[in-house]
Structure formats: structure tokens, C-alpha cells
Amino acid sequence: MDKKFLKKIAEQKDSIQKFKYNKEGIEVVPEILKECKLLEEINLEENYIYEIPDWLFELPNLKVLKLAFNDMEDLPESLAKAKNLEVLSIDSPMKNPLPKAIASLKNLKVLEINEKINGFPSDFFELPELEELTLISPLIKNLPDEISKLPKLKSLSLFQPWFVKESVDVKFGELIDTLSRCHALESLDLSNSGMKKIPKSINKLKSLKVLKLNSNGIKELPEELFELTELRILDLGINQIKSIPEAIKKLGKLRKLLLNSNFSAPINVENLFNSIPDLPHLQKLHLWSCQTKMEIQENIKEWKSLKDLDLDNNLIKSLPESIKEMTWLKRLRISTNQIPKAELDEIVKALKGTKVYI
DSSP states (O other): OOHHHHHHHHHTTTTOOEEEOOSSOOOSOOGGGGGOTTOOEEEOOSSOOOOOOGGGGGOTTOOEEEOOSSOOSOOOGGGGGOTTOOEEEEEOOSSSOOOGGGGGOTTOOEEEEESOOOOOOTTGGGOTTOOEEEEESOOOSSOOGGGGGOTTOOEEEEEOOTTSSSOOOOOHHHHHHHHTTOTTOOEEEOTTSOOOSOOGGGGGOTTOSEEEOOSSOOOOOOGGGGGOTTOSEEEOOSSOOOBOOGGGGGOTTOSEEEOTTOTTTTOBOHHHHTTGGGOTTOOEEEOTTOOOOOOOOGGGGGOTTOOEEEOOSSOOOOOOGGGGGOTTOSEEEOOSSOOOHHHHHHHHHHOTTSEEEO
8 A cells, every 4th residue: 555645544543534445456454544543434345355354343433344345255253343333345255154243233224245145144134223235146046034034124236147157047036025024125126137027026015116127138017017106216227128018107106217228129118108197206217228219299398397308319300399398307318319400409499408418
């Protein structure tokens, strides 16, 4: 580590509260941090650190510790000493189950685990304050039923790329059934997880407000998806979806809908634009790179809630005249289409307060 930087830390050791040194290629944790008793946040992600010293977990005010994407084979049991930790990111041990010490972190609210999980300690799912759990390439087919014991779990993210050398097919139907017993769950992110088909049991997750399924191989949207009437955010981008069902109108609380890069069919969005009156709270609609012909009707001006409309990289030949009246738009992207330049210039002129990309 740079000597000038170490000197600067030494000079500020009695006042420094945050330390970030990621992607710098270091192999050991700087010893000077031992003297920084007021440290609350440490970020050492994406380095080559192979061992964590015990003293790091004894820093009395440490609340955020990010250690993922390093070269550690295991985590010391001294992790249990970090009693005030609220946020933790780690690499899963290479050969062993997750350390029992994690279960001792009773104040932990956010946990991110990277790489293959070889097992959960028996009391892992008794963390009373855990709200967010992120698993990156865990190589698991399902989660243990005990996950329902996490009383405050609001958000689960599971990223399991199907294109990596070592991969495992997630049993999504079983996973959804397991998660249906997590009654506080509001956000589910299964993006880039190899999902080809949305299980019909998705309707069991009645309390979901956020659902992200982008970067999968989904082709059809089951009617059961639209029974999730509490959804505020729905991300279905980068899939192979052929059409939007009429049932989209049931999602009356949606704020954000992402359908970008569904081009292999290409996607038919006629039902979406026919549902404008039924989606009165939608603020963000992304349909970029769908390579589709969209015939948008004049009633688009009734979408008073819309702030961000992205139609870039499609086969649109013309937009309705009424789009010039949508002065409440903050962002409009209509570039890479077949719209005549004269029409584009008129839209820019009419929407002076909107950031228009042509």
C-alpha cells in the first residue's frame, strides 16, 4: 500500500470513520486500521487478501464490513466478536460450510455471500434482524425451509449465472414454495439465474413489491404473475418474452416496468398501451432494444404519471402527435428508430423541459 496513503490514515486515525480500499490489489489488511477505533465502515472488496486478522473484528464501532471477492479460503471464528455489525459481505469458504460465527451477529441486517455455499450452520436462520440476503453464484438448487425463521427478511437476491463453467439448475418451483413462508418478503431478485419459465406458484408471494427477473430465458408470462397486485417494480428486461398479456392491467400499483431487450420474438406490447388507464401510477417504462414495431396511440397523453419513457432502438416509424403535450416527462429516449428527423425536431421543440434523446 502506498506509504503516503498509510501516513494519511495514521494522521487521521482518531477521527476516521470510513475506509474504502477496494480493487487495489492488496494482499493483507493494513495494520494501521487497528488503531482507528472510530471506524464504522470498512470496504476491502475485490483485492487479493488471503487472511483476516482477529483484531479487525474487535473494532468497537464497526457496523459495515465488506470483504467479498478476495482470496480467503475460510473465515475465522473471531468474526463472532463483531457484535455491532449490521452489514457484511464475504466469500463463502472454499471447502467448509459457512462459519457458525455468522449466527452470532445478532444485529446483522444485510448479508451478501459470494461463491459456492457448502452448507449453512444450524442456527444461521435465527438472525433476528436480518432484512436483506444476497447470494452470488451459490450453486444451490433451493434454500433450506428454515429460511422462513428469519422474521424480518424483506429482500432476497439470488444470482446464479447459467453460462459459467460450474453451474446448478435452480428448482424455481420449490424455491418459490419455500419463500412463500417468508411472510415479510417484499423484494425478490432472481435475475441472471437461468430461469426459463416463471412458476405458476409465483402468485403465492402476495406481499411482493419488487420482482426482478431480468437476464434469463423467459418466453411467456403466466396469468399468475399478474396476481401480485402489490408490485411497484417489475423488471423483465433481457429475456425472450413474446407478448404482454391483457392481465398487465391488474398491476395498478406499478411504478416501474422494465421490458427492454426482449427482441428475439420480438415482443408485442399492444396490451400494455391499451392498459394506460389501469396503470395510473407508472413513472418509468423502458422498452429499449426490443426491435419491435410499436404503434403508440394518441391516448398515451393520458399517462400523467409517466416521467421516464425509453423507446430507443426499435422499429418505430412515427409517434402520436399527443406526445408533444407530455410536458411532465423528465426523460424521453427515442433514438435509433425510423422516425423522420423533422418529427424528432418538433418533439424536442415542444418538450423544452424534457431531456429528449434523438
